[in-house]
Amino acid sequence: MARCFLLFIALSCVPLTAQTPTVDQMLGFRTPAGAVISPDGKYVAYVVSETNWEENEFQTEIWVYSSVTGERYQLTSGKKSSSSPSWAPDGKRLAFASDRDGKRQIYLISPAGGEAVPLTADEGGVASFEWAPDGKRIAFVSTGPEPKPLKDRKDRYGDFEIVQQDYRHQHIFLVNVPEDYTGKEKPKPQQISSGEDFSVGAISWSPDGKTIAFSAGRDPDLSSSHTVDLYTVRLSDRFVRKLVSTSGPDNNPVWSPDGRFIAYQTANGQEYYYYTNHKVAVIAADGGAPRVLNMPFDEQPSLIGWGPDGIYFSGLQRTHGYVFRANPETGAVARVLGNETLWPGGASFSRDFKEAAFTGSGPNQFGEVYASPVASFTPRKLTDFAAQYKEFRFAKRELIQWKSTDGTAIEGVLIKPADYDPTKKYPLLVVIHGGPTGIDRPQLGPDRTYPIEMFAAKGALVLRPNYRGSAGYGEKFRSLNVRNLGVGDAWDVISGVDHLIAKGIVDKDRVGAMGWSQGGYISAFLTCSSDRFKAISVGAGISDWMTYYVNTDIHPFTRQYLKATPWEDPEIYRKTSPISYVRAAKTPTLIQHGENDRRVPLPNAYELYQALQDQGVPARLVVYKGFGHGINKPKQQRHVMEQNYEWFSQYIWNEKPAGSGGPSQPSAGR
Numbered sequence: 001m002a003r004c005f006l007l008f009i010a011l012s013c014v015p016l017t018a019q020t021p022t023v024d025q026m027l028g029f030r031t032p033a034g035a036v037i038s039p040d041g042k043y044v045a046y047v048v049s050e051t052n053w054e055e056n057e058f059q060t061e062i063w064v065y066s067s068v069t070g071e072r073y074q075l076t077s078g079k080k081s082s083s084s085p086s087w088a089p090d091g092k093r094l095a096f097a098s099d100r101d102g103k104r105q106i107y108l109i110s111p112a113g114g115e116a117v118p119l120t121a122d123e124g125g126v127a128s129f130e131w132a133p134d135g136k137r138i139a140f141v142s143t144g145p146e147p148k149p150l151k152d153r154k155d156r157y158g159d160f161e162i163v164q165q166d167y168r169h170q171h172i173f174l175v176n177v178p179e180d181y182t183g184k185e186k187p188k189p190q191q192i193s194s195g196e197d198f199s200v201g202a203i204s205w206s207p208d209g210k211t212i213a214f215s216a217g218r219d220p221d222l223s224s225s226h227t228v229d230l231y232t233v234r235l236s237d238r239f240v241r242k243l244v245s246t247s248g249p250d251n252n253p254v255w256s257p258d259g260r261f262i263a264y265q266t267a268n269g270q271e272y273y274y275y276t277n278h279k280v281a282v283i284a285a286d287g288g289a290p291r292v293l294n295m296p297f298d299e300q301p302s303l304i305g306w307g308p309d310g311i312y313f314s315g316l317q318r319t320h321g322y323v324f325r326a327n328p329e330t331g332a333v334a335r336v337l338g339n340e341t342l343w344p345g346g347a348s349f350s351r352d353f354k355e356a357a358f359t360g361s362g363p364n365q366f367g368e369v370y371a372s373p374v375a376s377f378t379p380r381k382l383t384d385f386a387a388q389y390k391e392f393r394f395a396k397r398e399l400i401q402w403k404s405t406d407g408t409a410i411e412g413v414l415i416k417p418a419d420y421d422p423t424k425k426y427p428l429l430v431v432i433h434g435g436p437t438g439i440d441r442p443q444l445g446p447d448r449t450y451p452i453e454m455f456a457a458k459g460a461l462v463l464r465p466n467y468r469g470s471a472g473y474g475e476k477f478r479s480l481n482v483r484n485l486g487v488g489d490a491w492d493v494i495s496g497v498d499h500l501i502a503k504g505i506v507d508k509d510r511v512g513a514m515g516w517s518q519g520g521y522i523s524a525f526l527t528c529s530s531d532r533f534k535a536i537s538v539g540a541g542i543s544d545w546m547t548y549y550v551n552t553d554i555h556p557f558t559r560q561y562l563k564a565t566p567w568e569d570p571e572i573y574r575k576t577s578p579i580s581y582v583r584a585a586k587t588p589t590l591i592q593h594g595e596n597d598r599r600v601p602l603p604n605a606y607e608l609y610q611a612l613q614d615q616g617v618p619a620r621l622v623v624y625k626g627f628g629h630g631i632n633k634p635k636q637q638r639h640v641m642e643q644n645y646e647w648f649s650q651y652i653w654n655e656k657p658a659g660s661g662g663p664s665q666p667s668a669g670r
Contacts, residue, residue, distance in 0.1 A: 019393035020457040029446040037357035041350035044357040045085040089135040117183025143168040169199040207259040215251035274560040293331040298474040307353030316472035319441040395456035397442035402499035405491035415462035428506040432515030436469035467492035486525040524578040535651035537590040543608035551601035582611040588618040590647040594627035
């Protein structure tokens with residue numbers, strides 16, 4: 001306890017410099033997301049995340065900006081989060097989701113403020129929802145009440161699960177929204193789809209309000225993503241029509257303004273769709289052959305909507321995010337939102353598609369909420385979240401490029417201390433993103449997991465490599481780690497380190513690496529196969545593809561990237577597993593993992609930890625009780641960040657851990 005108290009004092013109460021945020025300050029910064037513009041374009045609702053230390057939650061509340069008055073104000077409040085704001089078509093009410101009364105439900109509130117009233121009390125909780133075009137109904141997706149046979153089984157036998165049989169399928173429900181609704185008597189929802197033939201995902205109303213398009217897989221299992229297809233349900237008689245049945249996922253439907261067609265994202269029958277480009281396709285609302293748009297866009301499009309002048313989608317180009325418009329006939333693509341200095345993270349449009357709202361940021365900028373005309377990108381900043389950062393000094397980000405071992409061009413973000421001196425050699429810490437189709441961008445944001453700003457203020461360079469497989473660089477680049485996981489990734493990381501050493505700005509004897517999820521896997525690969533690093537941190541990382549494959553909740557991931565099961569090709573599983581090389585391990589390794597992680601199950605952490613102990617390598621394993629793949633509560637994130645700060649301070653800066661007699665030692669007996 002004394003050791004933890006001393007570390008808490010060192011990291012939370014006294015900044016490393018007067019202008020560097022502490023761990024608690026980083027965790028306490030507020031951030032915006034989910035901006036939605038009102039149908040008339042006069043208001044923008046957005047979600048603000050803030051830290052509730054008492055409840056140990058990153059809590060979200062809804063704020064509103066008025067273009068009429070220039071005022072911004074908090075609309076919701078409570079001990080539980082509110083999110084997913086959605087404007088009624090007349091703009092007079094805002095629907096949102098909250099778990100303030102237990103399960104996630106739909107609430108209504110006036111944009112002028114007042115008390116929110118609950119609209120639903122769904123036993124299964126609301127997954128997603130959307131207003132009808134007439135504003136008199138809301139469709140939502142839920143599992144609904146627990147079936148009676150399942151309740152009876154629990155009463156007789158207690159709770160258990162029959163794997164891949166005890167599914168709770170999601171379906172569409174419809175609830176009326178009376179104009180004078182006060183919340184005293186909740187309207188009873190009607191179930192629109194039913195059965196166990198499919199489980200509903202995304203929904204979209206037709207412009208005339210008579211039909212709902214939706215995507216659905218055969219069951220809610222993540223491993224069944226290849227079965228997701230496109231359907232419509234006619235509300236008058238609940239007739240369900242399957243529109244698309246190609247192999248691979250077909251999802252995210254949006255209607256044409258005249259209601260005759262539906263655009264959607266499709267894997268277009270590709271067997272290996274985890275890393276290849278999805279396409280935008282269009283199909284007649286009453287069925288027929290789909291038509292894939294021939295768009296000159298070598299990345300993953302994310303559909304937003306279909307306006308009078310085309311289909312809108314967001315996508316990446318290298319580290320920049322933009323909003324584009326595609327011609328539904330020719331497939332021609334034009335960029336409409338975003339430039340070299342401001343990158344939208346998606347967008348919301350007014351009813352006439354003339355005005356847009358979005359959250360965005362640019363190089364060395366924090367995220368804000370913006371609005372802009374669609375015809376000409378002239379963004380107006382509606383918020384001032386940057387005000388909370390004004391008393392602090394932050395490191396500078398810049399993009400750098402280098403050649404990997406096999407000649408592949410790799411790009412990354414280099415983070416330099418605010419007082420960077422090009423004549424000095426610095427320690428280097430490599431922070432590796434997850435995914436693998438994640439991406440690091442030269443933007444500013446509150447640190448989570450790894451205290452990057454504190455590392456930089458302590459006198460380190462930080463490299464965030466966009467290794468092969470990262471999003472933003474096209475399908476060919478994303479495919480370069482197929483049957484080459486770990487191996488090619490390690491090439492990209494180590495070549496980036498060598499590049500900076502060759503420039504004379506890095507001390508080759510003071511290099512560390514860390515990452516979470518896929519970044520944790522790459523970190524584990526480096527700790528087992530390389531002696532280039534003085535310390536490594538593995539967060540929720542894969543150590544053995546065989547162990548991972550049989551335990552994960554997303555089995556197709558491994559089969560897609562390794563193109564085999566372990567029974568078909570054990571050699572590729574051996575070649576790409578960090579544990580195969582552990583006899584060469586020498587690097588002190590911190591391992592952090594959630595107890596209930598289903599994406600990268602906990603046995604991966606124990607396997608790596610025991611193997612390192614057997615090799616006499618200093619190692620520490622921290623298991624976060626009750627957490628899954630992400631450590632998503634502030635007090636535990638505080639510990640994750642402090643542990644990483646202490647670990648690298650110990651091995652990169654040769655500092656003794658607070659209250660400790662020296663570096664961690666391997667287990668006795670080795």
